[in-house]
Amino acid sequence: xxxxxxxxxxxxxxxTLRPDLPTQPNxxxxxxxxxxxxxxxxxxxxxxASSYEAADATHEAFLKLLPDKWRTLEHPGAYLRKIAYRNxxxxxxxxxxxxxxxxxxPGGTCPVEWxxxxxxxxxxxxxxxxxxxxxxxxxxxxxDGFSHExxxxxxxxxxxxxxxxxxxxxxxxxxxxxxxKEAATDE
Numbered sequence: 001x002x003x004x005x006x007x008x009x010x011x012x013x014x015x016t017l018r019p020d021l022p023t024q025p026n027x028x029x030x031x032x033x034x035x036x037x038x039x040x041x042x043x044x045x046x047x048x049a050s051s052y053e054a055a056d057a058t059h060e061a062f063l064k065l066l067p068d069k070w071r072t073l074e075h076p077g078a079y080l081r082k083i084a085y086r087n088x089x090x091x092x093x094x095x096x097x098x099x100x101x102x103x104x105x106p107g108g109t110c111p112v113e114w115x116x117x118x119x120x121x122x123x124x125x126x127x128x129x130x131x132x133x134x135x136x137x138x139x140x141x142x143x144d145g146f147s148h149e150x151x152x153x154x155x156x157x158x159x160x161x162x163x164x165x166x167x168x169x170x171x172x173x174x175x176x177x178x179x180x181k182e183a184a185t186d187e
Contacts, residue, residue: 032070033062036077039144040084046140048129049088057087078154081144127176135169138162 037058044054061084070076117125128136141151141162148166152159 029066029070032076036080037062039077040081043081043140043144044084044088045125046128046143047085047088047136053088053091054084057091058084060084060087078146078150081141082154127173130176131169131172134161134165135172138165139169139173142166 040058040061041051041054044057045051049057058080061080064083065073065076065080070080073079128139131139137155138148138151141154142148146154148163149159151157152162155162
């Protein structure tokens with residue numbers, strides 16, 4: 001437990017550049033949905049959302065990408081995260097626990113069920129929730145594989161501000177996890 005979780009790759013390759021995918025538009029979007037749904041849900045959980053809030057905000061973001069907007073974007077994965085995060089923040093006035101189960105996707109599986117957290121991951125989410133919003137945001141984007149420059153561009157901030165927030169968040173997490181001595185020897 002001496003390292004922070006490794007980032008998840010969010011590389012998006014258009015279906016037209018992937019010879020292994022059929023060219024039917026529905027299949028390409030289904031592949032994009034399958035690849036990104038769990039990643040974006042975890043991204044929002046890193047920002048403080050519950051699994052239900054994250055899944056709801058992510059589904060709403062996918063709706064904004066339909067029918068074909070996702071094909072016209074240069075970075076649909078980044079756009080999806082930005083819209084999902086805005087959706088999550090918009091839920092603030094009506095945060096309640098759901099009374100009904102999250103509906104299943106066609107095919108019988110719900111993406112929320114794919115997000116199974118170990119005790120260590122839950123502990124990390126609890127620590128992330130204690131960070132100030134700017135620091136939590138910098139860490140979440142970094143964990144999802146985005147550089148400080150990309151994060152700054154997507155959030156409309158200066159790269160230095162994102163880098164500084166990341167550095168402060170990292171130091172808080174190192175202290176909270178008791179890794180201060182190990183981190184000092186790594187640098």
